[in-house]
Amino acid sequence: xxxxxxxxxxxxxxxxxxxxxxxxxxxxxxxxxxxxxxxxxxxxxxxxxxxxxxxxxxxxxxxxxxxxxxxxxxxxxxxx
Amino acid sequence: xxxxxxxxxxxxxxxxxxxxxxxxxxxxxxxxxxxxxxxxxxxxxxxxxxxxxxxxxxxxxxxxxxxxxxxxxxxxxxxxxxxxxxxxxxxxxxxxxxxxxxxxxxxxxxxxxxxxxxxxxxxxxxxxxxxxxxxxxxxxxxxxxxxxxxxxxxxxxxxxxxxxxxxxxxxxxxxxxxxxxxxxxxxxxxxxxxxxxxxxxxxxxxxxxxxxxxxxxxxxxxxxxxxxxxxxxxxxxxxxxxxxxxxxxxxxxxxxxxxxxxxxxxxxxxxxxxxxxxxxxxxxxxxxxxxxxxxxxxxxxxxxxxxxxxxxxxxxxxxxxxxxxxxxxxxxxxxxxxxxxxxxxxxxxxxxxxxxxxxxxxxxxxxxxxxxxxxxxxxxxxxxxxxxxxxxxxxxxxxxx
Numbered sequence: 001x002x003x004x005x006x007x008x009x010x011x012x013x014x015x016x017x018x019x020x021x022x023x024x025x026x027x028x029x030x031x032x033x034x035x036x037x038x039x040x041x042x043x044x045x046x047x048x049x050x051x052x053x054x055x056x057x058x059x060x061x062x063x064x065x066x067x068x069x070x071x072x073x074x075x076x077x078x079x080x
Numbered sequence: 081x082x083x084x085x086x087x088x089x090x091x092x093x094x095x096x097x098x099x100x101x102x103x104x105x106x107x108x109x110x111x112x113x114x115x116x117x118x119x120x121x122x123x124x125x126x127x128x129x130x131x132x133x134x135x136x137x138x139x140x141x142x143x144x145x146x147x148x149x150x151x152x153x154x155x156x157x158x159x160x161x162x163x164x165x166x167x168x169x170x171x172x173x174x175x176x177x178x179x180x181x182x183x184x185x186x187x188x189x190x191x192x193x194x195x196x197x198x199x200x201x202x203x204x205x206x207x208x209x210x211x212x213x214x215x216x217x218x219x220x221x222x223x224x225x226x227x228x229x230x231x232x233x234x235x236x237x238x239x240x241x242x243x244x245x246x247x248x249x250x251x252x253x254x255x256x257x258x259x260x261x262x263x264x265x266x267x268x269x270x271x272x273x274x275x276x277x278x279x280x281x282x283x284x285x286x287x288x289x290x291x292x293x294x295x296x297x298x299x300x301x302x303x304x305x306x307x308x309x310x311x312x313x314x315x316x317x318x319x320x321x322x323x324x325x326x327x328x329x330x331x332x333x334x335x336x337x338x339x340x341x342x343x344x345x346x347x348x349x350x351x352x353x354x355x356x357x358x359x360x361x362x363x364x365x366x367x368x369x370x371x372x373x374x375x376x377x378x379x380x381x382x383x384x385x386x387x388x389x390x391x392x393x394x395x396x397x398x399x400x401x402x403x404x405x406x407x408x409x410x411x412x413x414x415x416x417x418x419x420x421x422x423x424x425x426x427x428x429x430x431x432x433x434x435x436x437x438x439x440x441x442x443x444x445x446x447x448x449x450x451x452x453x454x455x456x457x458x459x460x461x462x463x464x465x466x467x468x469x470x471x472x473x474x475x476x477x478x479x480x481x
Binding site: 040048051055056061 | 226232233443
């Protein structure tokens with residue numbers, strides 16, 4: 001199955017919501033650091049979970065330009 | 081907007097920490113050293129359990145004398161980098177001694193351990209290569225990976241199967257693959273299952289670098305680290321380490337059998353663009369390496385001490401890491417409690433390290449003690465009593481059912 005940016009965003013949000021500390025009202029436009037209050041380590045740990053769910057590797061340098069959930073979804077789709 | 085505005089979150093976090101912790105855990109000053117294990121802090125005689133001085137060699141007489149003689153003979157600094165005027169015969173002798181100690185073809189000495197890993201990781205992995213880093217690798221490895229411009233992939237801590245999965249996910253993509261791991265991880269003191277990693281390295285035809293910063297001088301029959309202990313030294317392509325733990329001085333090294341190692345002296349920026357180690361440090365390091373070679377009883381004493389401390393903590397109901405090494409940490413629930421615990425331990429007469437997220441695994445605060453061969457059993461037992469008292473004083477529940 002080919003993933004779209006929308007379907008990947010949905011997977012990311014579902015995975016984030018499994019963590020009770022994440023605000024309930026997140027959307028594709030939520031900023032990962034600011035809105036989710038993730039530090040650099042939390043971001044890297046979260047990306048590892050998403051990598052396994054979607055069977056993709058996201059090199060860390062690709063995260064430099066990622067600010068929102070949408071940005072992360074776009075980066076993942078471009079790697080698939 | 082001030083250029084410091086970006087540090088607002090850090091500033092707030094530090095203010096919150098200071099509100100519950102009278103003494104600054106990141107600014108503790110040792111006013112005087114009485115021995116390798118006792119110093120004066122805040123005017124009070126304090127047991128030193130946070131100094132990484134695993135074999136007590138920062139205070140070795142042989143190293144002090146060697147340093148004095150070298151300073152008198154050569155002066156106190158080289159005022160130059162290794163590739164300019166900063167290479168003395170002493171540097172080459174130490175490189176020779178270390179290569180021989182590890183049974184390796186060559187050795188490069190760096191000015192700090194940080195620069196050794198930074199330099200090797202950033203230079204070996206080029207733009208088209210892949211770096212596979214353990215999730216808990218030290219900051220110097222992550223900083224080096226950023227400098228490298230390579231593609232960086234993180235794998236789950238100490239999980240060789242997870243590494244294999246991530247290597248295979250890349251398929252036949254071009255580019256060299258360099259795996260970077262540590263012998264003993266600095267926060268928890270947990271030990272790598274290295275045989276599993278060397279197996280993956282061979283299956284996937286990758287290079288393997290190990291940082292033995294916290295295991296050199298401590299593990300293995302001759303003190304060469306976890307690779308020696310596990311009998312897999314020939315599977316390691318590059319070993320890096322530091323002089324600032326068991327060797328008791330400052331500096332770093334990389335040893336390898338690769339025939340072209342000397343090329344790295346011409347392109348490793350953290351080696352090229354900094355002053356070389358001063359003669360007294362090199363001479364002291366050489367002297368302490370001889371002690372490590374000739375006194376295996378130091379390692380045995382360290383293991384006895386670490387084991388005594390670890391089991392006493394478990395018995396008392398503290399939550400520890402999985403392994404016994406020179407680093408024994410306990411895990412606490414939240415930062416304010418950990419800060420109060422650290423402060424109380426200092427007041428009760430022992431100095432340990434407070435380690436906070438995101439520098440710690442799993443986002444949990446740690447109280448980290450480094451155990452030394454030089455500690456007496458009385459000092460170890462005293463620290464256990466201090467921990468138990470501090471736990472009671474800060475309301476930490478112990479699981480000693």
